[in-house]
Amino acid sequence: MEAYRANALFDAHRDDPEFGLRLLTDEARDNGEAMSDRTAWRIASANGWFSAFGKPKRSKARRPGPAVHDDLCAVIDEHGRTRHVFATDAPNQLWLTDITEHRTAWIPTVVATR
Known part of the structure; x- marks a missing residue:
């Protein structure tokens, strides 16, 4: 039927x-x-039969796109693989979170160091 x-x-x-x-x-x-x-x-x-003038809605199961920010932790090792290094040579060089997203009364001063 x-x-x-x-x-x-x-x-x-x-x-x-x-x-x-x-x-x-x-x-x-x-x-x-x-x-x-x-x-x-x-x-x-x-x-998947939709009108030629309409668009089907996107599925919620789609994979997300690339990150909109630069990945400052990424380095390429000697084998050509991308690795992440969470260490810096000086303070305030690498932030692991975006502090502008949340309202806070204090500013975190601890960052990743070697």
């Missing part, structure tokens, strides 16, 4: 890719495959 409904929706989508979900559902109903709007949405969403 589900396969017949999916085929009817796909045929309607292939004929008119600019149609939205409601028009696709109406066209599938006209072709003899009765279904609710929710069922049509579930089938179309699972198969």
